[in-house]
Amino acid sequence: MSEKTPFEIARETLKQITLRKLPPTPVNYQAIYHAVAGLPQVELFPEEHLRRIAQALPARNPGQEKQLGLLDYAISQRNWLGVQNALLGYSGFAVPSGVPHPAAPEPLSADAPSMMPQVLEQVARLIEFAQPAFGGEDTRFHERMQQTLQALRDPETSVIRVRSLLADFNHRLSFAAEEQSEIRLALFKLLQLIIKNIGELSPDDAWLQGQINALQAAAQPPLTLRRLDEVEHQLKDVIFKQTEAKGRAIEAQESLRQMLAAFITRLSQVTASSSDYQEKMEDSLRDLEQAKTLEDIGPVLRGLIRATRDMRLETVNVGEELQSMRAQVQAKEAELRKLQAELERLSAQVRHDGLTGALNRQGLDEAFVRELSTVRRKDAPLCVALLDIDNFKRLNDARGHETGDVALQHLVAVAKENLRPQDTLARYGGEEFVILLPETGLEQAMEVMIRLQRELSKRFFLARPKQGVKTESGGEVASADQEKIFITFSAGVAQLTVDETAEQALHRADQAMYLAKRAGKNRVVAA
Template sequence: MNEPTRPSEIAREALRRLAERHLAPTPANYQACYHEIANLPNVAPFPEPQLRQLAGALKARNGEQERLLQEIDAAILRRSWQGVQDGFAGFAAAGGGKPERFVAPSVLPAEFATRLARFVEVVQAALGDGGELLRTGLAELLVQLRGPAPDPAVVQDSLARVAHHASFVAEEQGEIRESLLKLLQLIVANIGELSLDDSWLKGQVDGLLAAIVPPLTLRRLDDMERRLRDVMDKQSRAKARSVAAQQQMREMLTTFIKRLATMNESSANFQERIESTAHKLEQVKTIEDMAPLLQEVVDASRWMAEETSVSRNQLASLQERVLATEAELIQLHLELDNASALARHDPLTDVLNRKGLDEALAREIAAMRRKEVPLSLSLLDIDNFKRLNDRHGHEAGDQALVHLADVARRSIRPTDTLARYGGEEFVIVMPETTAEQAIEVMTRLQRELTRAIFLADKEKVLITFSAGVAQLGADESGHDAIKRADRAMYLAKRAGKNRVMAA
C-alpha cells in the first residue's frame, strides 16, 4: 500500500495511527506519527519564547556577562542551539564568586501582594474551569494574598501547589487546542477537496489552510480575517449583480414569449382576413365589386407587414440585451473566481500589497503604543534590478522578485510582516524590535539570499539588496518612518550597495 503524500491524507493517517496504537492525542505523539508517515525527521521545535524568558531572568554582574547576554539573544534570534549553549555556559563561567543568599522577608510587601493577587486573577480567568483542585487552590491563594499580613512561606507553599495543578491544566488545554486545530485543518481540507469546481471557494480554503498552520499568531489570524471579509464583500456585491442580471434574463425571456404569442395571434388574424376576402372573391359577379375586396387584401397585407417589422425590431433589441446580460454574467463569474486572489496581496509575489501594508502598519503602531514596545521597519530595494531586466528579460525580473519574497518569508519571524511596496521595493515590519535588532535581521536575510541560488536562463545570478532601517518614534506615522528608511536605503546604495543602514 502506497503511503499518503497529500497533507490532508497524511493528517488523517496520523490520527488513525494514534487510535490504532492507543496513544494520547498530544502534539508530540501527533507530530511523531505525522513525520513518520511523511518520512520527515522528528525534530522538536525551537523553544524561542522559553529561552527568551530564561535569558531575560539572568542579571549581568559585569561587562563580560552583559556581552554574553547579547550573544545569547543573537543565538536565540538565529535559532542556534550551539550558540545558546555556549552563551549560557560562558555566562555561568563569567559570574565568578558566590551569589548573594536571598533572604525572604517575614511579611510580603503590600504592593507586591496586590500585584501577585492581580496576576493570580488573570491566570484564573485564562485557565477557566480547570477542575476543583485548581479552583480551590486559587481561591485560598487569593485569600492569603489579600490578608492583613501575608506570610511568604505560606504563600510560597500555596503558589507551588497552584502551579503544580495549573501546569497539568495548561498542558491539557494546549493539547485540546492542538487537537481542535488539527480537526479544523482536516475539515477545511476536506471542504477544499469537495469543492474543486468552485475556484472562488477553493481560493478561500487555500488561504484559510495557510493561515492555520502552526504556530498560530493573532496577527496572521487577523490578517486572514480581513482578507476573507474583503473577499466576501466583493463576492456579495457580485452575487447581487448576478441575481439582478438573471432576473433581467427571465424578464426578457417572458417578453420574448409574449412577443411570439402576439406574432402568432397577428398571423392568425391576417390569415383569417385573407380567407374571408378569398371567400368573398368567389362570390363576385362584376369587376366593380372586386375593387373593395382587393383594397381589403392590400390593407391587411400592409398591417401584417407593419406588425412583422415592429416584432422584428423588438426581437432584435431583445437579442442585444440578452447578449449584453450574458456577457455581464460571464464577467461576474470571473470576478467571483478572482476575488480570493485580489484582496490585499500582491498577485506576483503573494505578499501584502500597499493596501495590506497600510492596514498591518496601522495595527502594529497601535500595538506598539498600547504595549510601549519598540517597532522597526525596513525598506529594501534589489540592487541592479534594471540591469537584470535588460540582460535576462522582464520574466526573469519577475522571478527574481518572487525569489526574494520566498527567501524573506523563510528568514523573518512569524510575527514580522512582509509587503511589496512597489516595483523592486519591499517593506518588512518588525514588532518589538529595536533598530539595532532590525539591522541584524536584515543582515541575516542578506546572507540567506546569498546562499539561495537564483537561475536566469540557466545562469546563476547573485541577487542582493540595499536596505534602510527606521525605528518608529513615539508619535511618528508609518509613512514618515518609511520615508526615513527610504533615505537610509538611498545612502546604502550610494555607499556601494548590498548594505543595511539605519535612519
C-alpha cells in the first residue's frame, strides 16, 4: 500500500492524467488512482467478456454481419451505448437514433426460434454486465431491468412479450446511458477545473478547505448531475475570485518586501557612515595628540567639522526617508489586512456548513431559486419545511457545546438518510434547518416530516454529562459515564403558492414552526 495521503494520491493522479495526455474520464481517473495508490485494479468495462460474447455470435445475414462489426467497434471504444445498440440491432430490433421510441421491430428471421434461447441468454448476460455502469439511483430503471432479465430467461415468455420488454428497456436504457454520459461529462469538466487550478491553490489551509469541502460534498453518493453542476458553478466562482484577490495580495507583499529590503540597505548605510564618522573622530584625536603647533591643529579641526556636518546631513536624510518608508509600509499593511479579510470572506462562499455538511444559507438561497424555477416550469408543487431542535439550549447547558454540535450532526445524518436525493437540506441558523421538497404536495411533505420525527425518536447518540452539572434529559444510562441522547424538533411546512416568493413561503413555515413550539413542541404544523 502507498504511504501517500489521499490528497497526495489524488494530486499525483491528476498529474499523471495530464502528463500521459489521457482523456480525464472517470474510467481513466480510477485506473490511474488505483495504480498510484497501489490498489488492485477494478475493471469498469468488461472488455474481455464482451469480446467473447461478440465472437460467439454468428453472422447469419448481412444485417447481422454489419451489427457485429459495429459491436466490435463499440467494444474497442468502450462505448456502452454503442454496445447496446449494436446488440439490439443484431437481435433484430430497431435501434432508434436520436430520441428513442419503442418502434415496432422487424420480424425475426426464419431460423430465429432455434437460436432464440442462446441469443436471449447473451442479451441477458450483457444487461447484467452493463448493470454496474448505470449506478443504483434510478430504482424504476433497475426494477425494469430485473423484469426484463427474468423474462429473457423464462422459456415460457412469448417472442412478442420479449420484444415489447426489450423495446421498452431499450428506450429506458438510452435515457439512462445518456444520463451516465452527461454525468461523466460533468465530472470531466469538474476535473478539468481542478487540474487547471490546483497549482494556483494556496497552501494556506483556510483557502484550501472551502474548495476541498465542496469537492468532498460532491463526491458523496448518489452522484447527481444537479449536485455536480452546483459544485462546478461554485468552485468556478470561488477560484476566480480567490485567484484575483490572491494576485493582488502577492503584489502587495512583493512591494512590502522591496520596501523592507530598501530599509535594511539604508540602515546598513547609516551604520557604515556612522562607523566612518567614528573612524574619522579617532583619526582626528590621534592627529590632535600628535599636533605640536596651531597650524597642525587647523586641518584636523576642519576635517572634523566637515565629517560632523556630513554625518548630520546624512542623519536628516535618512530620518526623512525612513519616515516616508514607514508611512508606505503602514499603507501596505492595511491593504494586506483588507485583502486577507476579503479572502476569508470568499472562502466562506462555499455553500456547505462546515459543522454539519448541510448547505449553508447561501447554498439554500441558490437551491431555492433553482427548485422554484424547475417546479414552476413543470407546474409541480414545492414544499418548504423549517425545523428547529427542541430545548437545544438546555442540551448545550447540560452537556456542553460540543454535545450540542454532535446533536446537530446527528440530526443532519438522520435527515439525509430519510430524505430523497432530490430534496435539499440546509442549515438556516444555529439549530434551525430548512428542507426543500420538490414535486411534493403539502400532505406528503407533512408525512415526510412526521416520518423524520419518528426516525429521530428511534435513533440516539451517546454523550457524557458535563462535569458538575446535574443532567435534565431523561436519557438512559448506556455505560458508566455515557448516556443515550434523543432529540426532537418542531417544524412548520408550507407549500409555495403560484405567485409567492421563497422568503414569503419561509416566513409562513417559520410562523407554523412557532405555533408548533407553542403547542408543546415535537410536532409538525402546516402553514
